[in-house]
Amino acid sequence: MPVPxxxxxxxxxxxxxxxxxxxxxxxxxxxxxxxxxxxxxxDPLDGTALKTVNPATEEVLAxxxxxxxxxxxxxxxxxxxxxxxxxxxxxxxxxxxYLFRIARLIQERSRxxxxxxxxxxxxxxxxxxxxxVPLAAAHFFYYAGWADKLAHAGLGPDPKPLGVxxxxxxxxxxxLMAAWKLAPALAGGNTCVLKPxxxxxxxxxxxxxILQQAELPPGVxxxxxxxxxxxxxxxxxxxxxKVAFTGSTEVGKEIVRTLAGSGKGLTLELGGKAANIVFDDxxxxxxVEGIVNGIFFNQGHVxxxxxxxxxxxxxxxxxxxxxxxxxxTLRVGDPLDKNTDVGAINSSAQLDRITELVAAGExxxxxxxxxxxxxxxxxxxxxxxxLFTGVALSHRIAREEIxxxxxxxxxxxxxxxxxxxxxxxPYGLSAGxxxxxxxxxxxxxxxxxxxxVWANTFNRFDPASPFGGYQExxxxxxxxxxxxxxxxxx
Amino acid sequence: xxxxRLEVRKTYKLYIGGAFPRSESGRSYPVTDSxxxxxxxxxxxxxxxxxxxxxxxxxxxxxWSTITxxxxxxxxxxxxxxxxxxxxxxxxxxxxGDVVSAAVDRWVWYAGWCDKIAQVLGSSxxxxxxxxxxxxxxxxxxxxxxxxxxxxxxxxxSVLAPVLATGCTAVVVASEAQPLAAVALSEVLATSDVPGGxxxxxxxxxxxLAPVLAxxxxxxxxxxxxxxxxxxxxxVVELQRAAADNVKRVFLPGPTPDWEADPGLTRIRAFVETKxxxxxxGL
Numbered sequence: 001m002p003v004p005x006x007x008x009x010x011x012x013x014x015x016x017x018x019x020x021x022x023x024x025x026x027x028x029x030x031x032x033x034x035x036x037x038x039x040x041x042x043d044p045l046d047g048t049a050l051k052t053v054n055p056a057t058e059e060v061l062a063x064x065x066x067x068x069x070x071x072x073x074x075x076x077x078x079x080x081x082x083x084x085x086x087x088x089x090x091x092x093x094x095x096x097x098y099l100f101r102i103a104r105l106i107q108e109r110s111r112x113x114x115x116x117x118x119x120x121x122x123x124x125x126x127x128x129x130x131x132x133v134p135l136a137a138a139h140f141f142y143y144a145g146w147a148d149k150l151a152h153a154g155l156g157p158d159p160k161p162l163g164v165x166x167x168x169x170x171x172x173x174x175x176l177m178a179a180w181k182l183a184p185a186l187a188g189g190n191t192c193v194l195k196p197x198x199x200x201x202x203x204x205x206x207x208x209x210i211l212q213q214a215e216l217p218p219g220v221x222x223x224x225x226x227x228x229x230x231x232x233x234x235x236x237x238x239x240x241x242k243v244a245f246t247g248s249t250e251v252g253k254e255i256v257r258t259l260a261g262s263g264k265g266l267t268l269e270l271g272g273k274a275a276n277i278v279f280d281d282x283x284x285x286x287x288v289e290g291i292v293n294g295i296f297f298n299q300g301h302v303x304x305x306x307x308x309x310x311x312x313x314x315x316x317x318x319x320x321x322x323x324x325x326x327x328x329t330l331r332v333g334d335p336l337d338k339n340t341d342v343g344a345i346n347s348s349a350q351l352d353r354i355t356e357l358v359a360a361g362e363x364x365x366x367x368x369x370x371x372x373x374x375x376x377x378x379x380x381x382x383x384x385x386x387l388f389t390g391v392a393l394s395h396r397i398a399r400e401e402i403x404x405x406x407x408x409x410x411x412x413x414x415x416x417x418x419x420x421x422x423x424x425x426p427y428g429l430s431a432g433x434x435x436x437x438x439x440x441x442x443x444x445x446x447x448x449x450x451x452x453v454w455a456n457t458f459n460r461f462d463p464a465s466p467f468g469g470y471q472e473x474x475x476x477x478x479x480x481x482x483x484x485x486x487x488x489x490x
Numbered sequence: 491x492x493x494x495r496l497e498v499r500k501t502y503k504l505y506i507g508g509a510f511p512r513s514e515s516g517r518s519y520p521v522t523d524s525x526x527x528x529x530x531x532x533x534x535x536x537x538x539x540x541x542x543x544x545x546x547x548x549x550x551x552x553x554w555s556t557i558t559x560x561x562x563x564x565x566x567x568x569x570x571x572x573x574x575x576x577x578x579x580x581x582x583x584x585x586x587g588d589v590v591s592a593a594v595d596r597w598v599w600y601a602g603w604c605d606k607i608a609q610v611l612g613s614s615x616x617x618x619x620x621x622x623x624x625x626x627x628x629x630x631x632x633x634x635x636x637x638x639x640x641x642x643x644x645x646x647x648s649v650l651a652p653v654l655a656t657g658c659t660a661v662v663v664a665s666e667a668q669p670l671a672a673v674a675l676s677e678v679l680a681t682s683d684v685p686g687g688x689x690x691x692x693x694x695x696x697x698x699l700a701p702v703l704a705x706x707x708x709x710x711x712x713x714x715x716x717x718x719x720x721x722x723x724x725x726v727v728e729l730q731r732a733a734a735d736n737v738k739r740v741f742l743p744g745p746t747p748d749w750e751a752d753p754g755l756t757r758i759r760a761f762v763e764t765k766x767x768x769x770x771x772g773l
Contacts, residue, residue, distance in 0.1 A: 138618065154610065253734040260730035261723065268737065426736065438769075445767045446556075455769045462617035466625045466766050471710065472737045477764050480615055482625065485759075 017331065020338040022125045027112045029119070029202065032063045035071055035225060036208035038078035039218025045070045050227065052201055055122035056335050056344040056380040064201045067224035069233045075193045075222035076239035079164040082219030083191040088161055092148035092189070099144030099186060101214040106137040106179075109210065113203055117175055118335040120202040122344030122381075123298050125336050135461055136179035139479075142463035143183035146484060150188065153481050155490035161189030162265055162489055163241035166234040169204075170247045171197035171346050172301040172403075178204045180478050181244055182221060183463075188487035190242070191220045195234050198227040199347050232258075241265065242487065246303075249401075249427070249472050267476025267486040269303065269468055271401040272429030274450065275422035276306030276458060279415075280315045282434035286456065288322045291407070294432060294458040296330065296342055296385050300405040301350070303473070304430035306458050308398060309387075309409045310418050316411045320389065327385050328371040342405060345381040354383050354404035361397035366390050366408070393424055401427070415440065419447045428470030432458045451477070502532045502669070504539055504693065505676035507546030508686015513694070514538050521670060523584065532669045535694035540661065540702040543690035547632045547659040548708055550687030555629045555657040563604035565683045566654060570597035572678045583670050585643045592750065593647045599753075600651035607656060607758055615766070622769045627762035629657030630739055631710030634703035636696055639719040642668035644749045646675060649715055650689065652757035658711070661690045661703060666720055669693035696720045704732040711739035711761055715747065 032049065034041035044065040051060045067075070087095065106113065110133045117128040150159050165185040169177035178194060185192050196204040208223050224230055228251075235243050235255055242265035245255055249270040259266055276294045278287045294306025311319045335343035345351045362368050366388040376382040387407040391398050397408045412418040422431055431450040433441050441455040451469045454460060461467065466482040468474060476486045502521075503510040512518075515536035521529045533539075554562070573580075573594050580590045611627040633653045638645035642665040653660045664672030676691045692699055696717055704712055712733055717726050733740050741760040 249737070253737060256734035256737070257731045260734075261727035270737070441769065442767075445765070451763065451765060453765065453767045455767065457621070457768055457770055460617075460619065460621065460768050462615065462619070462623065464615040465617050465623050465768070466613070466615070466764050468764065470630075470763050470765075474737060475739050480625065480766075481613055482764050 017339045019334070021334060022115055022118075022336045022338060024115055024119060024336060027116045027119070029062055029116070033065060033201070033205045033225070035065045035067050035075070036205065036221075036223035037071070037075045038222065039212065041208070044068060050198055052120055052199060054119050054380075055346050056377070058380055061120060062202065064205070064225045066226040067230045067233070072193070072224055072230065072233040072237055075224050076164060076237050078219035079191040079193050079222055080239050082217060083161070083163055086217045087186070087191050087220045088189050092150065095186065095189065096144045096147035098214060098216050099140050099147060099183060102210060102216070103137045103140035103144060105210045105213055106133065106140065106207075109206075110134070110137070113175060113206060115336065116206060117203050118343070120200045121171065121174060122335050122346050124340040124343045125338055126340065127298060132173055132176045135463070136176045139176070139179040139183045139463040143187040146184075147187040150484065150488065153484050155485060155488055159188070159488035159490040162487060163190060164239055165190045165192045165242045165244060165487065166237060166240035167192055167244045168195045168231040168234060168247065169197060171200040172298060172303070174200040175203035175207060177246055178207055180246075184478070184483045185244075185487045186220065188484055190487050193222045193224060193234055193240065195224055195226065195231045198225070201225040235259065244486065245269070252474060265486060267478075268474035269476070269478060270472065270474040272303045272305065272427045272469065272473050273308060273399065273401055273425045274304055274306050274430040274432065275308045275310050275448075276432035277310045277418050277422060277434065277444065278312060278315070278319055279433075279435035279440065280312040281436045282315075282456075283436065284315065284319060284322060287434040288319065288326050290432060290434060290456070290458045291323060292326055292330070295407045296405050297459050299342055299345055299383070301346060301403055302459065304452060304459065306430075306432050307402060307406070307408060309407055310412050310421055311409065312418075313411045313413050320409065323387070324369065324371070327387070328373045330371070330374070330385055332374055332382065332384060333377055342385060345383050345404065348381050350403065351381040351383060354402055354406060357397055357400060357402045358386060358406055361388050361391070361395060361408070364395045364397070366395055366397060393421060399425065415444065419444065423447075423449045426472040429473035430454065500530070502530050502673045502693065504533045504535055505673070505680065505689070505691040506539065506543045507549070507690065508680065510676070510680070514542070519694070521667070530670060532673070532693040535692040535699060537698065537702045539692060540699050541706070543661040543692055544632060544703070544706050544708055546687040546690050547661050550685055551632060551659045553685060554659055554688045559605035559608070562655070562657065563601045566597055566601035566604065566651065569678060569682045569684060570594050570601060572682050573597060573675070576674070576678055579674055580643055580671060583674060584668070585671060589644050593644045596644065596647050596753075597651055600655040603655045603758065607762065610755070611759065611762060611764070617768075620771045622771055623766065625764050625766045627656070628765050630761045630763055631658060632708060633658045633660050633711045633713065633761055634706070634709045635660055635662040635713040636700055636716035637662050637664050637672065638716045638747065638749070639665045639667065641749045642671040643675065645747070646672050648749050648753060649713055649757070652753070653713075653761055654684070654688065656758055656761045658761050659688045661692065661709070663696055663699050663703070663716065664691055664693045665716065666694070666696055697725065700729055701732060704729040704738070705735055707736045709738060711741065713741040713760070715741070715743040
């Protein structure tokens with residue numbers, strides 16, 4: 001895919017980059033994919049399919065089966081049987097070894113998975129290669145070690161699996177979210193029915209091949225592709241004991257309403273509107289990199305994205321100048337190009353949502369800025385890295401999750417004002433603090449109502465580190481010892 | 491024994507923001523003993539009273555959640571001391587001496603938890619990078635509690651004390667039929683070191699008050715323990731649905747709570763949020 005390479009200019013220095021595309025030949029994409037049920041790929045009973053496309057080119061990548069209620073029935077039945085007969089009774093140390101195997105196979109097939117993720121999702125290969133895939137492997141590796149140590153997890157002497165977990169995951173980190181869901185559930189002795197997002201099903205289906213290669217017993221993990229109806233069928237299924245959902249706050253609330261009175265366990269990882277707070281003593285160059293990473297990582301399709309920049313008034317002009325200069329050097333384009341910083345927007349629907357909110361930002365009086373150097377490809381779905389200044393807390397772009405490469409800039413004078421503005425949101429997933437002063441970091445960290453606080457960094461993830469929200473960003477934690485809690489009766 | 495002195499009766503009121511108002515609605519309802527004998531009128535709290543209680547609890551949260559855990563433990567221990575001294579009053583209201591003792595001991599138990607919650611529920615996380623990464627439990631915020639119907643003192647203390655131990659503030663709906671012990675306990679709290687607004691106690695109808703609290707956008711969590719005994723299952727499901735509006739944490743008790751048993755950590759876990767902090771390590 002020929003993409004015009006912008007010629008960024010840093011202080012008059014023009015840096016040209018020749019395209020350095022990763023080869024897509026490393027992945028063999030089938031023309032059609034079935035449902036992964038009871039250890040085999042199977043045709044859906046009613047034979048419907050959806051097409052998954054490369055958002056950078058609009059090219060159809062594959063036709064993927066849509067699971068109807070009868071298919072979900074089969075998947076849940078397989079999971080129930082596998083839990084009762086195989087996975088539940090298995091010696092925990094053996095369960096652990098399967099998870100270690102899966103981690104190793106992900107590492108072995110990492111290049112293929114990274115290319116596939118960038119093709120299906122639109123994210124830069126640099127991110128899928130360096131973040132998504134290694135973290136997915138690490139997640140299985142981490143929870144593998146827990147499988148035979150559950151009695152030491154602080155959840156009582158003999159915690160028991162809940163049974164079958166129904167897990168619905170989003171399109172922003174398709175493989176990584178599958179790992180976040182499957183690994184702790186399996187370590188706890190549960191079996192799974194996983195529903196990937198309809199725009200990004202492919203890496204989960206290649207993970208299914210890995211599960212086959214690992215010789216994971218049939219039915220322990222079942223992967224049912226489809227859209228919202230399939231997800232709903234998984235969530236409401238009477239054979240599902242525990243539901244885990246990552247996605248929008250709107251859908252999360254609907255799941256709470258639907259499951260009320262069902263007795264099912266539920267954890268939700270929902271939206272966010274994180275504040276990234278820069279104090280006047282912060283190392284400005286580092287902070288600018290952190291701001292860019294905070295909001296433009298994965299095109300801003302990140303629930304914990306630092307979408308509200310709160311910058312101390314005395315350094316606001318300097319930070320904005322340097323930030324704009326840095327934005328001018330971001331390379332937007334071919335996700336498979338190793339030089340690309342910002343890839344494609346995952347779907348036309350998401351592009352519409354971003355466009356609508358950006359229009360609202362302008363209509364409400366904020367000032368929009370995007371780099372004049374940014375040239376977008378003609379095919380596919382793209383949005384130039386954008387920032388808004390003159391943003392008021394009441395503006396929609398300061399309150400609603402945009403889930404795109406759009407930063408709202410606000411200012412503050414005192415630490416107390418920064419805390420008040422940062423917490424002025426119904427969400428509470430993450431926050432960032434940039435300052436040289438250690439005691440101020442901890443002072444801020446105590447007061448920010450957010451599940452993750454990054455100090456002088458942003459968007460760091462690790463399987464050992466609990467992740468999850470306050471308030472309308474959801475409940476329950478994924479990662480770490482805490483991540484086991486929702487998958488065990490204790 | 492005939493006497494020429496007339497007893498001075500108590501007016502049973504609500505406990506909101508450290509004060510004892512009547513219901514703003516001016517309503518009350520008669521409370522009787524198990525034999526049907528009239529005991530007193532209790533205030534019949536209105537929806538407005540419930541909203542006022544949430545405002546008071548929110549205002550008190552900033553202070554209560556940020557004092558040291560050691561301090562919070564001492565304040566709760568002080569409640570135990572004062573309850574011990576008022577033992578006769580609770581016996582007169584129908585609790586046995588053993589139940590009062592158990593209620594006192596429960597305050598002591600939770601008082602001792604305050605400065606241990608972080609050690610038991612927190613963690614240091616070995617991440618693959620140059621970061622000191624740690625997780626700490628923090629109070630969820632304002633918690634609405636539907637107190638158990640059948641255990642007006644020990645049950646009430648058993649649902650309230652863990653909420654306070656975590657650093658949350660509370661709006662509690664007392665047992666409908668037996669609210670007097672809750673009001674007497676409010677008087678204990680009012681004379682203790684627990685700041686006004688940290689605990690707010692409403693007497694009245696669960697069917698009227700619980701939906702307001704379940705749907706309230708400034709309530710962070712709700713404990714529905716006492717709802718099951720007075721509301722039909724469909725209404726309890728409705729409360730859970732209403733709680734979705736701001737993604738409240740909903741605590742549902744086990745089938746038959748045993749208030750005498752070791753409460754464990756369940757209720758503490760229910761009202762904390764885990765916060766993870768990444769701090770770089772470097773020169």
